[in-house]
Amino acid sequence: MNTRDLEYFIALTEIKNFSKVAYKFKVSQPTITFALQRLERELDSKLILRSRGHNLAITDSGEQLLLHARAIIKHGQLASSEIKHLKDAKLRLGLPPTIEDRYFAVVSTKLKQHGLLNKIEAVELGSAATLTALKNGELDLALLGSINPLAESNITSEEFDRRPFAIYVSKQHRLANGNGVYFKDLKHEDFILFKSGFIHNQVISSMAKRSHFRPNVVFKSSGIHSIINMIRENVGIGFFSTLMSDSNSDVVKVKLLDRDVPQFVTSIVYRESHQFNQLQTEILNQIRAALI
Amino acid sequence: MNTRDLEYFIALTEIKNFSKVAYKFKVSQPTITFALQRLERELDSKLILRSRGHNLAITDSGEQLLLHARAIIKHGQLASSEIKHLKDAKLRLGLPPTIEDRYFAVVSTKLKQHGLLNKIEAVELGSAATLTALKNGELDLALLGSINPLAESNITSEEFDRRPFAIYVSKQHRLANGNGVYFKDLKHEDFILFKSGFIHNQVISSMAKRSHFRPNVVFKSSGIHSIINMIRENVGIGFFSTLMSDSNSDVVKVKLLDRDVPQFVTSIVYRESHQFNQLQTEILNQIRAALI
DNA sequence: AAATATGATAAAATATTTTTATAATCAAGT
DNA sequence: ACTTGATTATAAAAATATTTTATCATATTT
Missing domain, CATH: 1.10.10.10 (Winged helix-like DNA-binding domain superfamily/Winged helix DNA-binding domain)
Incomplete structure (x- = not known):
């Protein structure tokens, strides 16, 4: 044939x-x-x-x-x-911005220690596009966020974290000092969200549907930092699972009190059929060591 | 290429x-x-x-x-x-004996009503061999038992039942009138089991390991009916999830009271890449209608 | 250094695939 | 019924691709 x-x-x-x-x-x-x-x-x-x-x-x-x-x-x-x-001697790593922001610092430290950081070629796309690129062989490895654990055929995934989605507000915001909020009570809030292509949008729209209102979106960006800056300035509130800056006191995390709040599952993902060479195996192992 | x-x-x-x-x-x-x-x-x-x-x-x-x-x-x-x-105009159905015994009666009735029963070519192998045959294209469809839901690549599975494993004894047996037993208390019982290749063996040996004893096996068969007959004659006790003959009063089901008793998950299974023709689709739908 | 095993190469032989030119088939319009 | 246009099939020739035969080159073993 x-x-x-x-x-x-x-x-x-x-x-x-x-x-x-x-x-x-x-x-x-x-x-x-x-x-x-x-x-x-x-x-x-x-x-x-x-x-x-x-x-x-x-x-x-x-x-x-x-x-x-x-x-x-x-x-x-x-x-x-x-x-x-394979000949590039680089590992092409898919890294959606939310994941990069929250998890890549620790990964990059580890990789730098072992002189592997410059062997990474980071590709920054939304989660859906990242998965497609991985399937097409345009990426060797990806860190991916999903709502449910990934169960795609021909794809292997190793979950390393899982956290419920939450609301993020400025410390001047009325919710900053409470101990949580029900989603339905956010009806009159202004949201600052990601542009389409991010999982966050699917989740927020499903939660909004359950609570019978359409969220009032005042701005959409694909840059996480500009979103955080706007939240800090109290232009609106945000919707993430976790942020690196959880410790940063300018932006405050507010728990969602609803039952069955969707979780953001983060995984290391690669094609079953991908043959990692020695360098790539080393990188993969360091990433695992950093995250899992 | x-x-x-x-x-x-x-x-x-x-x-x-x-x-x-x-x-x-x-x-x-x-x-x-x-x-x-x-x-x-x-x-x-x-x-x-x-x-x-x-x-x-x-x-x-x-x-x-x-x-x-x-x-x-x-x-x-x-x-x-x-x-x-495809040209045979038959559907090659993998049917491990335990599944056949428990579930196929209802399926065959349904298929016969629609004149499809003679379009089935049943292949009776243990679960592991059935899965291999399915993957190799020797089967079009299988009903399979497994401990966890099947998650094999290139394979689609539709779960239709799930029940905890249990002990089956003769009605003369001392356990017949109790309301359950812990596995560890079966240390001195005689077991009648399936020959190797059946999932039951994996499960029983893992439960036995947890309870720190080796089950005393007096006989192994691959025919479910001879096992049931021996249980009825009180030669020993059996280990299944469910039997068609649960209603039959000669052999009595005894619940296992342990926490986390493994479950026998039964699914309709086929290759993602299998193209069902019209006849096969009809058969699949009737099997679904009977089971799910 | 000779013998042995193993893979590469050149040239010829075969086999396969593609093209050109033309035929056959079917549907629709006249 | 006849013609036209669109479409697929076939035959023969041409172009490509693959395999074989015969021989060479290289490394290892004796």
Whole structure:
């Protein structure tokens, strides 16, 4: 079997037209015919029902092959991308900003001690984008936040922390000296939130839905520091699980008293299929030592 | 990329000798050389460090490719095997005996009503062997028992029941009229168990270890009915989660009073990559309807 | 230093894939 | 019913890719 034929086949199931697939791959039309015939001969089964004039129909066997064909192509691309980056002698680490802010200081200290810090190439994206990049082989490793423990196929995750979400306010704020608040009582507060793509938004909107109000959002940023600064200036309140600056007295954490407050689960995450080289293994172990 | 080259490569990492790999595949030795050169050119990276006289060494890139190569070959084989069996117009169902005994009656009634029972080809193996067969594409679907919810990669599972393990005794047995027993008090009992390969054995040996004794096993069988018959005759006691015959008064269930008694989790299980055809989908839905 | 084992290379032989040119099929419009 | 246009299939030739045969190069062992 030949990955080129599989790529033609996949395109055929999507485009459903031999000539257009041929055009897409810059080959002649019979090339596609022959590629499909090869696959059908090899698997001894019709994969696509041709019809001139109509759209093509994919058989059960075709659907079955399609699933594996996609996986095979993906593995080929991953192999290629991972091997290319192995030569960089760097570990590409996905690091969403909230995680970076809260956990990376301790990691970086550890790595610096062992002369490994400059072997890291940090990639700062939201959690969802980070996970996608990891799956595509654009990252070797990531520290990820999620609401539930990650259970993605082909992905291994090692949880290292888990904390309930909470409210953060300025020390001048009326809630600063209380010992907690119910989410429903935040109806008239101004929120300063992350831009979309952060898990925090999913969580806050689900909590708001449960409490039957729409939070009043006065500003959205993707920079955690500008959010904290605005909270400090009492422009509005924030919504995080933990902050490095929990000890910082300018911004005060206020517990949520609701039952079943969602938790922010943080994990070290990598592809099952990723082969860590010696340098990368060392880095991974130092990160584990720092966090777990 | 070409699966033949990947197969040569995988063999090379195992056999570590070009000539012997060539012999294995019944091709000439330069064929292997060229295949490896093709891969190295395509991935632009040395995969194997050759040395004449010594064993070959696999590079980091080679190790990385190896993981994907194995996955690719596996997908190819699965596609082939699954497509071959799609034509059988049967669903190959893995059915470990304990599950068959307890749950299949209700499933078979449902399937018979819809004229689907003869479309099932039941394969009776222990849970571990069933899972392996499923992964290898020898089964389309399985009902499986496990201690924890299944979390295998590339496998989807839908839990349908979960019950604590318990002791089963004859109605003449001294425990038959009590309302439970601690496992440690079974030290002097005779056990009738499954042969190895059944999860029950793992569970009982871990409970026995916790209670600091070795259970006294008088007989092992792989047929659940002969075990039940022996229990009925008071030859010894049994260890199951539930039996169809719970309502049958000859054999009595005795609760285990220990904390954290392991549970037998039963699930409908299939490969993520399996494409169910129309018939198979119907069968799956009826099985779900019967169990979930 | 010779023998042995192992992998690489060149050139030829085979096999596979792709192209060009053309045919066949089907649907829709006239 | 006939024509047209769009689409896929086929045959033969050309282009590529893979494998073999024969031989060479290198390292290890004796």
